[in-house]
Amino acid sequence: MRVREAVAAAHPNIALVKYWGNRDPALRIPSNGSISLTLAGLKTQMRVGFDPDLERDRLLINQVPAEAAALQRVSRQLDLIRNEAAVRAPAIVHSDTDFPMAAGLASSAAAFAALTLAGCAAAGLKLGRAELSALARRGSGSAARSIFGGYVELVAGADAATSVARPLAEAEHWLLIDLIVLIDPNPKPTGSTDGHSSAQTSPLQAARVADAPRRLQACREAVLARDFERLAEVVEQDSDMLHAVMMTSSPALHYWQPSSLAIMSMVRSLRRAGVAACYTVDAGPNVHCLCLPEAEPRLREGLEQLSPDLWILRAEPGPGAWLV
Numbered sequence: 001m002r003v004r005e006a007v008a009a010a011h012p013n014i015a016l017v018k019y020w021g022n023r024d025p026a027l028r029i030p031s032n033g034s035i036s037l038t039l040a041g042l043k044t045q046m047r048v049g050f051d052p053d054l055e056r057d058r059l060l061i062n063q064v065p066a067e068a069a070a071l072q073r074v075s076r077q078l079d080l081i082r083n084e085a086a087v088r089a090p091a092i093v094h095s096d097t098d099f100p101m102a103a104g105l106a107s108s109a110a111a112f113a114a115l116t117l118a119g120c121a122a123a124g125l126k127l128g129r130a131e132l133s134a135l136a137r138r139g140s141g142s143a144a145r146s147i148f149g150g151y152v153e154l155v156a157g158a159d160a161a162t163s164v165a166r167p168l169a170e171a172e173h174w175l176l177i178d179l180i181v182l183i184d185p186n187p188k189p190t191g192s193t194d195g196h197s198s199a200q201t202s203p204l205q206a207a208r209v210a211d212a213p214r215r216l217q218a219c220r221e222a223v224l225a226r227d228f229e230r231l232a233e234v235v236e237q238d239s240d241m242l243h244a245v246m247m248t249s250s251p252a253l254h255y256w257q258p259s260s261l262a263i264m265s266m267v268r269s270l271r272r273a274g275v276a277a278c279y280t281v282d283a284g285p286n287v288h289c290l291c292l293p294e295a296e297p298r299l300r301e302g303l304e305q306l307s308p309d310l311w312i313l314r315a316e317p318g319p320g321a322w323l324v
């Protein structure tokens with residue numbers, strides 16, 4: 001029997017209002033809604049081939065056979081697709097990523113968005129974007145957002161089918177630049193799946209979740225009105241609230257490093273001086289510095305002054321996952 005193959009690619013995304021903690025960990029139903037920007041400039045491509053001659057699933061990441069834990073996570077996602085499509089064959093998956101993985105750059109968002117799209121296409125499943133988003137969410141919450149391009153909201157719905165992402169504004173709606181400063185490109189010590197499960201141990205998580213509708217509303221309005229000052233306020237506050245929860249969880253998660261903090265302070269003083277830039281940090285030490293295009297030279301200058309040999313990636317609003 002012939003191999004059924006498909007290739008898809010996706011960009012990661014940076015959350016402007018972040019998701020942290022699951023109301024239902026098995027189904028990955030998020031505790032709070034989130035809003036992100038899909039990032040062109042960084043990309044993961046997935047080739048999925050269902051092959052009845054294989055004994056079990058295989059996964060190669062950048063051409064190297066993956067460790068058992070990564071393979072298991074991919075197999076679980078393939079199982080969901082196989083169940084829906086009544087396919088039984090194991091699959092060989094080639095994952096190719098052009099940015100450092102597991103370093104807090106949402107590599108799982110791009111990976112599970114691309115895997116879900118390629119897997120469904122290879123299995124002959126014809127799903128709409130909302131259904132693809134719900135399925136991608138099962139692999140990684142943030143992957144639900146990378147199915148769409150531009151500015152995207154993941155709704156914390158009542159159940160698995162309604163916890164899906166939806167577009168808030170097209171990529172072309174507002175050109176923001178993301179300068180991502182890689183403080184440490186190595187895999188982070190605590191991945192987000194473990195982090196989500198410890199969120200509830202922080203006494204601050206309940207307050208963070210209860211306040212989420214306010215931050216989401218402020219973020220939606222700021223994006224739709226292209227109001228950078230308003231966006232900067234909510235984005236930095238949301239990032240700081242996330243890290244307050246992380247730092248006060250058991251075990252405590254301290255992702256910031258001294259250089260992360262130095263960059264955040266520099267960005268804040270630039271903004272006080274009228275430069276349209278703000279920061280946000282995910283589950284890792286790397287700092288995303290968002291800015292308007294006209295502020296990019298001043299922001300780069302500020303980063304250069306902190307340290308001339310910083311490793312900086314550049315991204316801008318891009319499209320949702322696509323078949324290659």
Ligand code: PMV
Nearest residue numbers: 015018019141142192282283
């Ligand atoms: O999708 P996950 O399980 O990798 O979780 C993402 C968590 C954050 O990046 C910290 C926040 C977010 O909304 O992307």
